Amino acid sequence: MMDSDAFFVELPKVELHAHLNGSLSSATMLELKRFHADSGLEDKTNAFFDEFQIGAGDTRGLSDCFQVFSIAHSLTSTPDSLALATRLTLQEFQDDGCCYLELRSTPRDTPHMTKLQYIETIIKAIRKASVHLTMITTLIVSINRNQPLGEADEIANLAIECFKKYPENVVGIELSGDPMAGTFQSFIPALTKARGAGLKVTLHCGEVCNPKEVLEMLKFKPERIGHGVCIHPKYGGTDETWSLLCKLKIPVEVCLTSNVNTKSTPDYDSHHFQYLHEAEIPIILCTDDKGVFATSLSREYQICVKTFAMTYSQAARLSLNACQYVFAHNTRKMLNDKILNFIEKHSL
Ligand code: 6MZ
Numbered sequence: 565m566m567d568s569d570a571f572f573v574e575l576p577k578v579e580l581h582a583h584l585n586g587s588l589s590s591a592t593m594l595e596l597k598r599f600h601a602d603s604g605l606e607d608k609t610n611a612f613f614d615e616f617q618i619g620a621g622d623t624r625g626l627s628d629c630f631q632v633f634s635i636a637h638s639l640t641s642t643p644d645s646l647a648l649a650t651r652l653t654l655q656e657f658q659d660d661g662c663c664y665l666e667l668r669s670t671p672r673d674t675p676h677m678t679k680l681q682y683i684e685t686i687i688k689a690i691r692k693a694s695v696h697l698t699m700i701t702t703l704i705v706s707i708n709r710n711q712p713l714g715e716a717d718e719i720a721n722l723a724i725e726c727f728k729k730y731p732e733n734v735v736g737i738e739l740s741g742d743p744m745a746g747t748f749q750s751f752i753p754a755l756t757k758a759r760g761a762g763l764k765v766t767l768h769c770g771e772v773c774n775p776k777e778v779l780e781m782l783k784f785k786p787e788r789i790g791h792g793v794c795i796h797p798k799y800g801g802t803d804e805t806w807s808l809l810c811k812l813k814i815p816v817e818v819c820l821t822s823n824v825n826t827k828s829t830p831d832y833d834s835h836h837f838q839y840l841h842e843a844e845i846p847i848i849l850c851t852d853d854k855g856v857f858a859t860s861l862s863r864e865y866q867i868c869v870k871t872f873a874m875t876y877s878q879a880a881r882l883s884l885n886a887c888q889y890v891f892a893h894n895t896r897k898m899l900n901d902k903i904l905n906f907i908e909k910h911s912l
Contacts, residue, residue, distance in 0.1 A: 571876060572862035572869075576663040576903050578886045579850055579861050581766075581790050581817035583706070583740065584653060584669035584686070585636035586853025590617070592652040593855070596639040599648055608638050617858050618825050626771065626826040630710075630742045632856055641674040643685045650689035658699040660860045664890055664899055668704035668738055671719055679719065683726050687733045702892050703734050704766065708741035713750055720754035724761040735891035736764040740790070743771045748780050755784070764891040766790060766817065771828055773800030782808045788848070788889055792816040793828045796839045815846035815889040820867055821859040822852035832871040841872070848886040877912040 566574070588596070593609075593616065600607045616635045618624055640646045650667075657665045669686060671679035683705060690701045705723035707716045720737065727734040737758040739751055748767070759765050769781045769789035778795055782805065794800035795809050818837055823829040829836065840847050849864045851857070869879050884907065887899035906912075 568866060569862070572865045572879070573661045574906070575661060575862070575865065575880055575883055576899075576906055577661055577861050577865065577883050578664040578666075578848070578890055578899060579657055579662045580666045580788065580848050580886070580890065581819060581850035581852055582657070582665065582667055583633075583853050584650065584667055585633050585640060586856045587653050587656075587667075587851070588616075588636050588639075588649055588855040589653075589656055590855070590858075592649060592656070593636070593639060595652060596645055596649055599645055600639060603642070603644070605642065605645075609635050616856060618856055619858060620825055622825065626828055627742065627744060629826050629856070636855070637672065641672075642676040643681060646677075646682065646685045647689040647692075650686050651693050654690065654693045654697060654699065654701055656854075657701075657861070658697050660862050662699050662861055663902055664887070664892075664895060665699055665701045666704055666735065666891060667701055668706045668740070670706040670708045670740070671722060680722055680725070683722060683734075687726065687730050690733060700892070700895055702732075702890075704736040704738050704891070705734065705763075706741075707737065707739050707751060707754065709739055709743070709746035709748075709751065710741045713754075716751055716754040717757075720758045723758050723763060727761060727763055732892075734763070736766060736787070738766045738768070738790070740768045743768060743774070748777050748784075752784065764788075770794040770799075770801065770805070775800070775802045775805050778805045779808065782812060782814065785812065786814065787891065788815045788817055790817045790850075790852075791819060791823065791828070792840065793823055793836055796836055798839070799829070799836050809845060810843050813845055815848060816840055817848050817850045819850050819852035820864055820871075821857045825857045832867060835871070837868065838872060846885060846889060847882065848889055849882060876910075877907075880907050880910075880912045 671682040765786040766788040767786045770778045771791045773794040884903045
Protein backbone atom coordinates (compact mmCIF):
# COMPACT_ATOMS: atom_id res chain seq x y z
CA MET A 565 0.00 0.00 0.00
CA MET A 566 1.37 3.44 -0.94
CA ASP A 567 1.93 6.06 1.75
CA SER A 568 -0.99 8.13 2.96
CA ASP A 569 -0.05 11.41 1.20
CA ALA A 570 0.34 9.64 -2.15
CA PHE A 571 -2.89 7.66 -1.70
CA PHE A 572 -5.06 10.72 -1.11
CA VAL A 573 -3.48 12.64 -3.99
CA GLU A 574 -3.94 9.69 -6.33
CA LEU A 575 -7.55 9.10 -5.27
CA PRO A 576 -9.67 10.80 -7.98
CA LYS A 577 -11.72 13.49 -6.23
CA VAL A 578 -14.42 16.00 -7.08
CA GLU A 579 -14.20 19.53 -5.67
CA LEU A 580 -17.59 21.24 -5.51
CA HIS A 581 -16.99 24.17 -3.16
CA ALA A 582 -13.98 26.31 -4.12
CA HIS A 583 -14.09 30.13 -4.24
CA LEU A 584 -11.58 31.26 -6.87
CA ASN A 585 -10.16 34.23 -4.95
CA GLY A 586 -9.94 32.21 -1.74
CA SER A 587 -8.19 29.37 -3.54
CA LEU A 588 -5.09 31.30 -4.62
CA SER A 589 -2.05 29.58 -3.13
CA SER A 590 0.99 31.54 -1.87
CA ALA A 591 2.82 30.50 -5.04
CA THR A 592 -0.02 31.81 -7.22
CA MET A 593 -0.21 35.06 -5.24
CA LEU A 594 3.54 35.58 -5.75
CA GLU A 595 3.20 34.87 -9.46
CA LEU A 596 0.33 37.38 -9.66
CA LYS A 597 2.43 39.99 -7.84
CA ARG A 598 5.22 39.47 -10.36
CA PHE A 599 2.72 39.73 -13.20
CA HIS A 600 1.41 42.97 -11.70
CA ALA A 601 4.92 44.40 -11.43
CA ASP A 602 5.77 43.40 -15.02
CA SER A 603 2.54 44.99 -16.28
CA GLY A 604 3.28 48.23 -14.41
CA LEU A 605 0.10 47.93 -12.35
CA GLU A 606 -0.08 49.42 -8.86
CA ASP A 607 0.41 46.75 -6.17
CA LYS A 608 -1.30 47.58 -2.89
CA THR A 609 -0.75 44.16 -1.32
CA ASN A 610 2.79 44.68 0.09
CA ALA A 611 1.77 45.85 3.55
CA PHE A 612 -0.66 43.04 4.26
CA PHE A 613 0.37 40.18 1.98
CA ASP A 614 1.16 37.91 4.96
CA GLU A 615 -2.37 38.34 6.29
CA PHE A 616 -3.95 36.37 3.42
CA GLN A 617 -3.69 33.01 5.20
CA ILE A 618 -5.81 32.18 8.26
CA GLY A 619 -4.23 29.24 10.09
CA ALA A 620 -5.58 27.07 12.92
CA GLY A 621 -4.28 29.19 15.81
CA ASP A 622 -5.17 32.52 14.19
CA THR A 623 -6.98 34.98 16.43
CA ARG A 624 -9.18 36.04 13.51
CA GLY A 625 -12.60 34.40 13.14
CA LEU A 626 -15.24 34.09 10.42
CA SER A 627 -16.24 37.77 10.43
CA ASP A 628 -12.60 38.92 10.00
CA CYS A 629 -12.07 36.38 7.26
CA PHE A 630 -14.11 38.42 4.74
CA GLN A 631 -11.53 41.19 4.76
CA VAL A 632 -8.70 39.01 3.47
CA PHE A 633 -10.40 38.40 0.13
CA SER A 634 -9.74 42.01 -0.87
CA ILE A 635 -6.02 41.13 -0.93
CA ALA A 636 -6.67 38.50 -3.61
CA HIS A 637 -9.13 40.81 -5.37
CA SER A 638 -6.45 43.47 -5.78
CA LEU A 639 -4.38 40.91 -7.73
CA THR A 640 -7.21 39.70 -10.01
CA SER A 641 -8.59 43.01 -11.22
CA THR A 642 -7.50 42.84 -14.87
CA PRO A 643 -8.63 40.21 -17.41
CA ASP A 644 -5.04 38.97 -17.83
CA SER A 645 -4.35 38.57 -14.10
CA LEU A 646 -7.75 36.92 -13.55
CA ALA A 647 -7.04 34.49 -16.40
CA LEU A 648 -3.61 33.73 -14.93
CA ALA A 649 -5.09 33.18 -11.45
CA THR A 650 -7.67 30.79 -12.95
CA ARG A 651 -5.08 28.85 -14.97
CA LEU A 652 -2.68 28.40 -12.04
CA THR A 653 -5.48 27.41 -9.67
CA LEU A 654 -6.89 24.82 -12.07
CA GLN A 655 -3.43 23.30 -12.46
CA GLU A 656 -3.07 23.05 -8.66
CA PHE A 657 -6.40 21.29 -8.28
CA GLN A 658 -5.45 18.81 -11.00
CA ASP A 659 -2.00 18.24 -9.46
CA ASP A 660 -3.80 17.39 -6.20
CA GLY A 661 -5.77 14.64 -7.96
CA CYS A 662 -9.06 16.40 -8.70
CA CYS A 663 -10.85 14.93 -11.69
CA TYR A 664 -13.72 17.46 -11.60
CA LEU A 665 -13.82 21.00 -10.26
CA GLU A 666 -16.81 23.26 -9.84
CA LEU A 667 -15.11 26.61 -9.42
CA ARG A 668 -17.18 29.50 -8.06
CA SER A 669 -16.56 33.23 -8.18
CA THR A 670 -18.33 36.55 -7.64
CA PRO A 671 -18.34 38.77 -10.76
CA ARG A 672 -16.93 42.23 -10.00
CA ASP A 673 -16.81 45.49 -11.93
CA THR A 674 -13.22 46.74 -11.75
CA PRO A 675 -11.52 49.71 -13.45
CA HIS A 676 -10.34 47.15 -16.05
CA MET A 677 -13.42 45.00 -16.71
CA THR A 678 -17.18 44.68 -16.32
CA LYS A 679 -18.94 41.83 -14.51
CA LEU A 680 -19.71 40.18 -17.85
CA GLN A 681 -16.06 40.41 -18.89
CA TYR A 682 -15.13 38.96 -15.49
CA ILE A 683 -17.28 35.85 -16.06
CA GLU A 684 -16.22 35.46 -19.68
CA THR A 685 -12.54 35.79 -18.74
CA ILE A 686 -12.84 32.87 -16.31
CA ILE A 687 -14.80 30.81 -18.86
CA LYS A 688 -12.18 31.45 -21.55
CA ALA A 689 -9.37 30.54 -19.12
CA ILE A 690 -11.20 27.29 -18.23
CA ARG A 691 -11.69 26.44 -21.91
CA LYS A 692 -8.07 27.18 -22.75
CA ALA A 693 -6.78 25.11 -19.81
CA SER A 694 -9.05 22.18 -20.66
CA VAL A 695 -6.98 21.53 -23.81
CA HIS A 696 -4.11 20.17 -21.72
CA LEU A 697 -5.81 19.25 -18.42
CA THR A 698 -7.58 15.93 -17.80
CA MET A 699 -9.67 17.53 -15.02
CA ILE A 700 -13.07 18.86 -16.06
CA THR A 701 -13.91 22.33 -14.76
CA THR A 702 -17.26 24.11 -14.68
CA LEU A 703 -18.31 27.45 -13.18
CA ILE A 704 -20.81 28.45 -10.51
CA VAL A 705 -21.60 32.17 -10.47
CA SER A 706 -21.62 33.62 -6.93
CA ILE A 707 -23.86 36.26 -5.41
CA ASN A 708 -22.37 37.98 -2.37
CA ARG A 709 -25.03 38.60 0.28
CA ASN A 710 -23.18 41.74 1.29
CA GLN A 711 -23.99 43.36 -2.06
CA PRO A 712 -27.05 45.51 -2.76
CA LEU A 713 -30.07 43.59 -4.10
CA GLY A 714 -29.86 45.30 -7.49
CA GLU A 715 -26.43 43.77 -7.92
CA ALA A 716 -27.73 40.29 -7.09
CA ASP A 717 -30.38 40.68 -9.76
CA GLU A 718 -27.77 41.89 -12.26
CA ILE A 719 -25.55 38.89 -11.47
CA ALA A 720 -28.47 36.45 -11.82
CA ASN A 721 -29.21 37.94 -15.28
CA LEU A 722 -25.55 37.63 -16.29
CA ALA A 723 -25.40 34.05 -15.00
CA ILE A 724 -28.45 33.21 -17.14
CA GLU A 725 -26.95 34.94 -20.18
CA CYS A 726 -23.67 33.01 -19.80
CA PHE A 727 -25.48 29.74 -19.07
CA LYS A 728 -27.30 30.12 -22.41
CA LYS A 729 -24.12 31.10 -24.25
CA TYR A 730 -21.75 28.56 -22.59
CA PRO A 731 -24.01 25.72 -21.35
CA GLU A 732 -21.11 23.30 -20.97
CA ASN A 733 -19.18 25.76 -18.77
CA VAL A 734 -21.70 27.52 -16.51
CA VAL A 735 -23.68 25.13 -14.33
CA GLY A 736 -25.00 26.94 -11.27
CA ILE A 737 -25.52 29.94 -9.05
CA GLU A 738 -24.76 30.27 -5.36
CA LEU A 739 -25.20 32.62 -2.40
CA SER A 740 -22.14 33.30 -0.25
CA GLY A 741 -20.40 36.15 1.58
CA ASP A 742 -20.55 37.26 5.20
CA PRO A 743 -23.46 35.26 6.71
CA MET A 744 -24.16 38.11 9.14
CA ALA A 745 -24.95 40.45 6.23
CA GLY A 746 -28.28 40.64 4.39
CA THR A 747 -31.18 38.20 4.54
CA PHE A 748 -31.75 35.07 2.46
CA GLN A 749 -35.38 36.08 1.79
CA SER A 750 -34.32 39.12 -0.18
CA PHE A 751 -32.25 37.01 -2.59
CA ILE A 752 -35.03 34.51 -3.34
CA PRO A 753 -36.32 36.38 -6.46
CA ALA A 754 -32.86 36.48 -8.10
CA LEU A 755 -32.12 32.84 -7.23
CA THR A 756 -35.57 31.70 -8.38
CA LYS A 757 -35.13 33.44 -11.72
CA ALA A 758 -31.76 31.72 -12.26
CA ARG A 759 -33.20 28.37 -11.22
CA GLY A 760 -36.12 28.87 -13.62
CA ALA A 761 -33.62 29.32 -16.45
CA GLY A 762 -32.01 25.96 -15.63
CA LEU A 763 -29.13 26.85 -13.30
CA LYS A 764 -28.58 24.61 -10.27
CA VAL A 765 -28.50 26.31 -6.87
CA THR A 766 -26.22 25.90 -3.87
CA LEU A 767 -26.46 28.05 -0.73
CA HIS A 768 -24.07 28.76 2.12
CA CYS A 769 -26.35 27.56 4.88
CA GLY A 770 -25.91 27.58 8.66
CA GLU A 771 -22.34 28.88 8.71
CA VAL A 772 -23.49 30.88 11.74
CA CYS A 773 -26.37 30.23 14.12
CA ASN A 774 -29.61 31.43 12.47
CA PRO A 775 -32.24 28.65 12.60
CA LYS A 776 -34.94 30.82 11.02
CA GLU A 777 -32.82 31.43 7.94
CA VAL A 778 -31.67 27.79 7.81
CA LEU A 779 -35.32 26.71 7.65
CA GLU A 780 -36.07 29.20 4.87
CA MET A 781 -33.06 27.93 2.93
CA LEU A 782 -33.93 24.25 3.32
CA LYS A 783 -37.53 24.95 2.25
CA PHE A 784 -36.14 26.54 -0.92
CA LYS A 785 -34.72 23.04 -1.64
CA PRO A 786 -31.36 23.98 -3.14
CA GLU A 787 -29.57 21.16 -5.00
CA ARG A 788 -26.77 21.38 -2.41
CA ILE A 789 -25.83 23.43 0.65
CA GLY A 790 -22.40 24.63 1.79
CA HIS A 791 -21.11 24.10 5.36
CA GLY A 792 -24.36 23.21 7.17
CA VAL A 793 -22.69 23.77 10.55
CA CYS A 794 -25.58 25.17 12.63
CA ILE A 795 -28.34 22.75 11.64
CA HIS A 796 -28.06 20.02 14.27
CA PRO A 797 -29.37 21.17 17.71
CA LYS A 798 -25.95 20.48 19.25
CA TYR A 799 -24.44 23.14 16.93
CA GLY A 800 -26.99 25.92 17.23
CA GLY A 801 -29.72 24.44 15.03
CA THR A 802 -33.11 23.22 16.25
CA ASP A 803 -34.98 19.90 16.13
CA GLU A 804 -36.95 21.38 13.24
CA THR A 805 -33.90 22.38 11.14
CA TRP A 806 -32.22 19.04 11.71
CA SER A 807 -35.28 16.90 11.01
CA LEU A 808 -35.97 18.84 7.80
CA LEU A 809 -32.41 18.28 6.57
CA CYS A 810 -32.70 14.57 7.46
CA LYS A 811 -35.98 14.37 5.55
CA LEU A 812 -34.80 16.25 2.45
CA LYS A 813 -31.28 14.73 2.49
CA ILE A 814 -29.82 17.75 0.71
CA PRO A 815 -26.13 17.04 0.00
CA VAL A 816 -23.75 19.10 2.16
CA GLU A 817 -20.43 20.51 0.93
CA VAL A 818 -18.34 19.91 4.06
CA CYS A 819 -15.27 22.12 4.55
CA LEU A 820 -13.46 20.78 7.63
CA THR A 821 -10.40 23.06 7.82
CA SER A 822 -12.36 26.17 6.85
CA ASN A 823 -14.81 25.53 9.71
CA VAL A 824 -12.02 24.92 12.22
CA ASN A 825 -9.87 27.88 11.13
CA THR A 826 -12.79 30.33 11.13
CA LYS A 827 -13.90 28.88 14.48
CA SER A 828 -17.35 27.93 13.21
CA THR A 829 -16.47 24.66 14.93
CA PRO A 830 -13.95 24.39 17.84
CA ASP A 831 -11.85 21.52 16.42
CA TYR A 832 -11.89 18.63 13.95
CA ASP A 833 -13.04 16.08 16.55
CA SER A 834 -16.26 17.94 17.28
CA HIS A 835 -17.03 18.75 13.64
CA HIS A 836 -20.64 18.07 12.59
CA PHE A 837 -19.35 15.70 9.86
CA GLN A 838 -20.05 12.78 12.20
CA TYR A 839 -23.72 13.74 12.62
CA LEU A 840 -24.24 14.15 8.88
CA HIS A 841 -22.51 10.83 8.26
CA GLU A 842 -24.58 8.94 10.82
CA ALA A 843 -27.81 10.45 9.45
CA GLU A 844 -26.77 9.33 5.93
CA ILE A 845 -26.95 12.85 4.57
CA PRO A 846 -24.80 12.98 1.42
CA ILE A 847 -21.41 14.58 2.13
CA ILE A 848 -18.99 16.10 -0.34
CA LEU A 849 -15.60 16.98 1.18
CA CYS A 850 -14.41 20.34 -0.15
CA THR A 851 -11.72 22.98 0.50
CA ASP A 852 -13.72 26.26 0.42
CA ASP A 853 -10.66 28.57 0.22
CA LYS A 854 -7.57 26.38 -0.11
CA GLY A 855 -5.31 29.45 -0.33
CA VAL A 856 -6.67 31.28 2.70
CA PHE A 857 -6.77 28.12 4.82
CA ALA A 858 -3.54 26.63 3.41
CA THR A 859 -5.11 23.28 2.59
CA SER A 860 -5.81 20.98 -0.36
CA LEU A 861 -8.58 18.51 -1.15
CA SER A 862 -6.27 15.52 -0.59
CA ARG A 863 -5.39 16.99 2.82
CA GLU A 864 -9.09 17.35 3.69
CA TYR A 865 -9.60 13.64 2.90
CA GLN A 866 -6.59 12.75 5.02
CA ILE A 867 -7.86 14.83 7.96
CA CYS A 868 -11.29 13.26 7.64
CA VAL A 869 -9.92 9.71 7.69
CA LYS A 870 -7.67 10.45 10.67
CA THR A 871 -10.29 12.33 12.70
CA PHE A 872 -13.19 9.97 12.17
CA ALA A 873 -11.20 6.71 12.06
CA MET A 874 -12.26 5.85 8.51
CA THR A 875 -10.67 3.25 6.28
CA TYR A 876 -9.14 4.06 2.88
CA SER A 877 -12.03 2.17 1.34
CA GLN A 878 -14.58 4.40 3.10
CA ALA A 879 -12.67 7.50 1.96
CA ALA A 880 -12.66 6.30 -1.64
CA ARG A 881 -16.41 5.64 -1.41
CA LEU A 882 -16.94 9.16 -0.06
CA SER A 883 -15.35 10.42 -3.27
CA LEU A 884 -17.38 7.97 -5.38
CA ASN A 885 -20.61 9.08 -3.74
CA ALA A 886 -19.76 12.77 -4.20
CA CYS A 887 -19.72 12.47 -7.98
CA GLN A 888 -23.51 11.90 -8.00
CA TYR A 889 -23.98 15.51 -6.90
CA VAL A 890 -21.93 17.37 -9.50
CA PHE A 891 -24.05 19.91 -11.37
CA ALA A 892 -22.80 18.80 -14.81
CA HIS A 893 -25.04 15.70 -15.12
CA ASN A 894 -23.37 14.47 -18.28
CA THR A 895 -20.03 13.95 -16.49
CA ARG A 896 -21.40 11.79 -13.65
CA LYS A 897 -20.98 8.40 -15.32
CA MET A 898 -17.46 9.13 -16.49
CA LEU A 899 -16.45 10.35 -13.01
CA ASN A 900 -18.12 7.37 -11.39
CA ASP A 901 -16.21 4.95 -13.68
CA LYS A 902 -12.92 6.71 -13.01
CA ILE A 903 -13.27 6.47 -9.24
CA LEU A 904 -14.56 2.88 -9.42
CA ASN A 905 -11.51 1.94 -11.52
CA PHE A 906 -9.27 3.34 -8.78
CA ILE A 907 -11.21 1.41 -6.13
CA GLU A 908 -10.86 -1.85 -8.09
CA LYS A 909 -7.20 -1.26 -8.91
CA HIS A 910 -6.41 -0.88 -5.19
CA SER A 911 -8.84 -3.65 -4.10
CA LEU A 912 -10.63 -1.25 -1.77
C1 6MZ B 1 -19.04 32.67 2.86
C2 6MZ B 1 -17.24 32.93 1.44
C3 6MZ B 1 -16.44 32.11 2.29
O1 6MZ B 1 -15.96 34.97 -5.23
O2 6MZ B 1 -14.06 36.58 -5.18
N1 6MZ B 1 -16.47 33.32 0.42
N2 6MZ B 1 -18.52 33.20 1.74
N3 6MZ B 1 -18.34 31.89 3.72
C4 6MZ B 1 -17.04 31.60 3.48
N4 6MZ B 1 -16.37 30.83 4.40
C5 6MZ B 1 -15.04 31.03 4.80
N5 6MZ B 1 -15.24 32.00 1.72
C6 6MZ B 1 -15.27 32.74 0.58
O3 6MZ B 1 -13.98 34.47 -3.79
C7 6MZ B 1 -14.00 35.14 -2.56
C8 6MZ B 1 -15.42 35.34 -2.08
O4 6MZ B 1 -16.03 34.09 -1.76
C9 6MZ B 1 -16.92 34.21 -0.67
C10 6MZ B 1 -16.86 35.68 -0.20
O5 6MZ B 1 -17.91 36.40 -0.79
C11 6MZ B 1 -15.51 36.13 -0.76
O6 6MZ B 1 -15.44 37.52 -0.99
P1 6MZ B 1 -14.48 35.12 -5.18
O7 6MZ B 1 -13.76 34.34 -6.23
